[in-house]
Amino acid sequence: MIWPAMTASRITVLAGGVGGARFLQGLVDVVAPESVTVIGNVGDDVELYGLHVSPDLDTVLYTLTGWHDEARGWGVRGDTARALERAARLGAEAWFRLGDLDLGLHLARAERLGRGESLSAATAALGHALGLRLRLLPATDDRLRTMLTTPAGELDFQTYYVRRRHADPVSAIRFDGAEEARPAPGVLEAIAEADLVAVAPSNPFISIAPILAVPGMREAVAARRERVVAVSPIVAGAALRGPAAAMLRSLGHPVSPVAVARLLADVAGCLVVDRADAALAGDVEAADVRAAVTDTVMRDGRARRALARAVLTAGGLPA
Amino acid sequence: MIWPAMTASRITVLAGGVGGARFLQGLVDVVAPESVTVIGNVGDDVELYGLHVSPDLDTVLYTLTGWHDEARGWGVRGDTARALERAARLGAEAWFRLGDLDLGLHLARAERLGRGESLSAATAALGHALGLRLRLLPATDDRLRTMLTTPAGELDFQTYYVRRRHADPVSAIRFDGAEEARPAPGVLEAIAEADLVAVAPSNPFISIAPILAVPGMREAVAARRERVVAVSPIVAGAALRGPAAAMLRSLGHPVSPVAVARLLADVAGCLVVDRADAALAGDVEAADVRAAVTDTVMRDGRARRALARAVLTAGGLPA
Numbered sequence: 001m002i003w004p005a006m007t008a009s010r011i012t013v014l015a016g017g018v019g020g021a022r023f024l025q026g027l028v029d030v031v032a033p034e035s036v037t038v039i040g041n042v043g044d045d046v047e048l049y050g051l052h053v054s055p056d057l058d059t060v061l062y063t064l065t066g067w068h069d070e071a072r073g074w075g076v077r078g079d080t081a082r083a084l085e086r087a088a089r090l091g092a093e094a095w096f097r098l099g100d101l102d103l104g105l106h107l108a109r110a111e112r113l114g115r116g117e118s119l120s121a122a123t124a125a126l127g128h129a130l131g132l133r134l135r136l137l138p139a140t141d142d143r144l145r146t147m148l149t150t151p152a153g154e155l156d157f158q159t160y161y162v163r164r165r166h167a168d169p170v171s172a173i174r175f176d177g178a179e180e181a182r183p184a185p186g187v188l189e190a191i192a193e194a195d196l197v198a199v200a201p202s203n204p205f206i207s208i209a210p211i212l213a214v215p216g217m218r219e220a221v222a223a224r225r226e227r228v229v230a231v232s233p234i235v236a237g238a239a240l241r242g243p244a245a246a247m248l249r250s251l252g253h254p255v256s257p258v259a260v261a262r263l264l265a266d267v268a269g270c271l272v273v274d275r276a277d278a279a280l281a282g283d284v285e286a287a288d289v290r291a292a293v294t295d296t297v298m299r300d301g302r303a304r305r306a307l308a309r310a311v312l313t314a315g316g317l318p319a
Numbered sequence: 320m321i322w323p324a325m326t327a328s329r330i331t332v333l334a335g336g337v338g339g340a341r342f343l344q345g346l347v348d349v350v351a352p353e354s355v356t357v358i359g360n361v362g363d364d365v366e367l368y369g370l371h372v373s374p375d376l377d378t379v380l381y382t383l384t385g386w387h388d389e390a391r392g393w394g395v396r397g398d399t400a401r402a403l404e405r406a407a408r409l410g411a412e413a414w415f416r417l418g419d420l421d422l423g424l425h426l427a428r429a430e431r432l433g434r435g436e437s438l439s440a441a442t443a444a445l446g447h448a449l450g451l452r453l454r455l456l457p458a459t460d461d462r463l464r465t466m467l468t469t470p471a472g473e474l475d476f477q478t479y480y481v482r483r484r485h486a487d488p489v490s491a492i493r494f495d496g497a498e499e500a501r502p503a504p505g506v507l508e509a510i511a512e513a514d515l516v517a518v519a520p521s522n523p524f525i526s527i528a529p530i531l532a533v534p535g536m537r538e539a540v541a542a543r544r545e546r547v548v549a550v551s552p553i554v555a556g557a558a559l560r561g562p563a564a565a566m567l568r569s570l571g572h573p574v575s576p577v578a579v580a581r582l583l584a585d586v587a588g589c590l591v592v593d594r595a596d597a598a599l600a601g602d603v604e605a606a607d608v609r610a611a612v613t614d615t616v617m618r619d620g621r622a623r624r625a626l627a628r629a630v631l632t633a634g635g636l637p638a
C-alpha cells in the first residue's frame with residue numbers, strides 16, 4: 001500500500017455502527033490507520049444486567065480488527081451464546097443478544113468503568129488489546145441516550161431498534177443527558193486539527209445527530225464546514241440499511257440525499273451522493289452543500305476503497 | 320423413599336458452601352425437601368465486573384439441583400469459560416473463575432437485583448427456575464462481607480480465599496456491614512418455627528459466624544438451643560476441607576471438635592462428632608454441649624444419608 005502524501009493528513013470521522021464501520025474499513029485501506037480518529041456514537045449505549053454495552057463503538061472495534069460477524073451483521077465472528085441462553089432459561093430477558101466472546105469484552109469494560117475509568121479510556125484499552133490501529137473516541141464520556149417518541153410511547157434506542165425491530169413510526173427524537181454531556185477528551189481537538197472531517201454514511205438522526213448533540217460539537221464541526229465531507233446514507237430513495245428511510249418519512253422529510261444535505265447543511269460543506277442520485281445534485285447544492293457524485297454502495301473492499309478515495313478527493317486531499 | 324413422620328417436621332439448616340451443600344444432599348434424601356429451609360452465608364459474596372456473585376448460595380443451588388461440578392469442587396458441571404477467557408485477554412482480572420453457564424446465572428441475578436428485587440427474592444426465583452425443592456434464604460438481603468486480617472493486611476473473603484488460596488494466617492475476622500444488616504424475610508421465622516435447627520459441618524468462622532453476625536440471629540438461634548444440632552467440621556485434628564484447621568490454630572484454638580463446641584456453645588445444645596473423636600465427647604460435654612458420636616465423613620450418598628439421620632436422631636426427630 002502507498003500513501004506518500006497521506007501520512008501527514010489527519011482525518012476525523014463521525015461514525016455510527018455498521019455503515020460507519022464499513023466506510024472506515026475502506027478508509028484504512030487507503031490511508032494510514034494511525035492518521036484516523038473516529039468519533040463514535042454513544043446514543044445507542046445500553047445497560048444490560050448492569051453491564052455498560054456500547055454497540056456502535058463495539059461495531060467499529062470489531063469490524064476494524066476482523067472480529068465483526070459479517071454474515072450475521074452484528075456481534076463477534078464464531079461466537080456462542082451459552083451464558084445468555086442460560087440467563088434466559090433462568091428467567092432473564094435476552095432480546096439483546098450478547099455472545100460469550102462479546103460478553104467477555106463487556107466484562108472487561110465493566111471492570112474498567114467500575115474502578116472509575118472513563119468510557120474513552122476503557123475504549124482505548126480495549127482497542128489496544130484487540131489491535132485496533134485507528135483512534136476510537138466516544139463522542140462523550142457522559143451519559144447520553146437516544147430516546148424515540150413512537151405511538152407505543154417514548155422508547156430508549158435498543159428497545160426501539162432491537163427489541164421492537166425498528167417497526168414503530170418515529171415522531172420525535174431527543175438525546176437524554178445531552179445538555180450536561182461534555183465532549184470526551186481529544187474530541188474537539190480531533191475536529192479542530194483534522195485536514196478532513198468525514199461524516200460516514202450513517203443514519204443522520206440516530207447515529208450522527210447524537211454525536212452533534214454534545215454541547216460544543218455542532219459548533220466545532222460547523223467551524224470546519226469547508227473541510228467537512230458527508231456521505232449520503234440514502235441512495236435511490238432508500239436507506240442502505242436500517243430505519244433511515246422510514247425515519248425521514250415519519251419526520252416529514254423526503255427520502256432523498258437532498259433531505260440529508262438540508263439536515264447537515266450547517267456542519268458539512270460537501271455531500272457525496274450516489275450516481276443513482278446524480279440528478280439531485282442541483283437540489284443538494286441549492287441547500288448550499290457542494291455535491292460530489294460517485295458510486296457509494298460498499299458492496300466489497302474495492303467499492304469501499306473507491307468511496308474512501310472519493311471522500312478524500314471531495315475534501316481536497318490526495319487520494 | 321419413606322418419611323411418614325417427617326413430612327410434618329420442619330428443619331432449618333445454617334450452611335456455608337460445599338460442606339453445607341453435601342450435608343443438605345444427605346438430608347433431602349431422608350426428609351421431604353419441601354420441609355427444609357436453608358439459611359445461607361452471604362459473607363463470601365463478591366462484586367465481579369459489577370455482577371453480584373453469591374458463591375455459597377450458588378453452591379447450595381447447584382449441588383441440590385445436580386449442576387455442581389463435583390469433580391472440580393466449584394462451578395457448573397460441563398461449563399466452558401469463553402467469556403472470562405476473552406475478558407482476561409482484554410486485560411480483565413480473571414482469578415475468580417466464572418464459567419459461561421455460571422455467568423448466565425449471575426446475569427439473571429443482576430437483572431433482578433437491578434430492577435430492585437432483594438437478594439432473597441432473586442435467589443428464590445433462580446432456585447425455582449433450576450428446580451430447587453428446598454427453600455434457600457440468604458441470611459440477609461443487606462450487604463455483609465467477611466473481612467480477614469492477615470500479615471498482608473485486611474483482605475476481603477474472595478481475595479483471601481480464591482486469589483491468595485487461603486495461604487495467609489488469619490489473626491482476626493470481622494463482618495463488614497453486619498451492624499446495619501437485617502435478617503432476610505422468613506429467616507427468623509424459619510428458626511423460631513423449626514422442629515430442628517441444624518448447623519451444617521461448615522467452617523465456624525467464615526460460614527456460620529457471618530450468618531450469626533446478623534443482628535437478632537444469634538439470639539434467635541440461642542433461643543432454640545435445645546433444638547439446635549451442629550456437626551463438627553473438624554475430624555481427627557484436621558478440617559475435612561478448606562482453612563478451618565489453620566484458622567483455629569492461628570486464632571488460638573485447638574484443632575478439635577472441642578473448640579467447635581466452645582465456639583457454638585451459646586447457640587447449639589448438641590454437637591455431632593466423628594467416631595475418630597469419640598474420646599473427646601467428655602470435653603465437648605464439659606463445654607455444656609451434648610455430644611453425639613457417629614461417622615461424619617460424607618464419602619458417598621450412603622454416608623451423607625447416615626449423617627443426616629444421626630442429626631435428626633440427635634435432635635429428637637424420627638429418622
